[in-house]
Amino acid sequence: MINTHIKKLTKKLTAAILFAPLSALAAAPATTASIEARHGRVEVGTVADAAHILVDGKKIATIGADSASLFRITSMAEREYIIVQASRPGLHCHHSYLLLELSDGAPKVSKEFGQCRDLGGAGMSGAAPVVHLNNPADRQTGVESYQWQGDDVILAFESPSLCGAVGFLAQKNAGPVSAPLASRVKGPGRLQFLSAPDTDCAMPGVFVVPGDSLTASLASGTFVYAHYTNPKSGRKVQGWVPRDRLSNL
Structure with missing residues (x-):
């Protein structure tokens, strides 16, 4: 009788585990960064080796990274932009980047760009965001400047120094x-x-x-x-x- 009772109890426990909601078994993302933007709250939550980008609590993208940081690009235009810097400390190339566009419509996320580069600065070229990335071997040489055009991020220009990149952009916007x-x-x-x-x-x-x-x-x-x-x-x-x-x- 005891063995029969144990078998029945084991079946019930097994069934309870098998049919438990997945949300109850999965770890909740831990928020590592957040920004209160004009068009909503942007957050990054990490679980294991994945970083989830959320806008007003809704996940819009997931990247393979141990963590991620957020940086606002100052803009007076209707659209605003957030830089997402993905970090992978265990690899030779520590960082890559995404751009997040916020407006009255649905948020947009760019493709990853700028692998193996360090963030040097950012600004606007007219209504388009530009991100300056340094050479990690020498932060004042070989600066690459990426610009979001349409639905893609392109390498817009290269400069010998960060001051050169900022100066070029300033002349375009002045x-x-x-x-x-x-x-x-x-x-x-x-x-x-x-x-x-x-x-x-x-x-x-x-x-x-x-x-x-x-x-x-x-x-x-x-x-x-x-x-x-x-x-x-x-x-x-x-x-x-x-x-x-x-x-x-």
């Missing part, structure tokens, strides 16, 4: 000065020329001094793209300088 204006350099000390509208992008040995005359042609935030001709040697240089160092801008 607005013209209402009229090319000749200005005098004001303020104390040398005025350093920059290869991009960023004080970390100094052009070694290229500077002007108070009283020198420059002509500005483009504007980007607090910087202008200016041209200078040395009155003695005739040498011409151009680059970005802070707007507030010029007398009439």
Whole structure:
């Protein structure tokens, strides 16, 4: 009798396990990163070797990765973009990337790109996002810039340095000065020329001094793209300088 009872109990337990909901047996994804975007909450949840990308709690993509990080690309346009950086620490190539597009419609996810590269920066080229990826062997050389066009991400251009990539993008996005204006350099000390509208992008040995005359042609935030001709040697240089160092801008 005891053996018969045990057999019946075992069958019941076996049936209960076999027909238990899969959700009760699977581990819930652990949220590793999240961003509150204008068009919804973006999260990454990881289980085992998979990273799940969710928008407002709905899974829209899964990638093979130990973890993933999220980075917002600043945009004033209707659409907004999030960079997903997938991490695979056990491999020689640690990172790859996806772009997530958010709008009033359904979210879109790009294909993976930029394997074996490190994230250097990002920006917008008009209405399209651009992601700058560094060479991990040397973070200041061999920068690749990827742009989302249509339904695909393409390698848009390559630059010798991150400052070069940022400067190229800044010139594409900058607005013209209402009229090319000749200005005098004001303020104390040398005025350093920059290869991009960023004080970390100094052009070694290229500077002007108070009283020198420059002509500005483009504007980007607090910087202008200016041209200078040395009155003695005739040498011409151009680059970005802070707007507030010029007398009439």
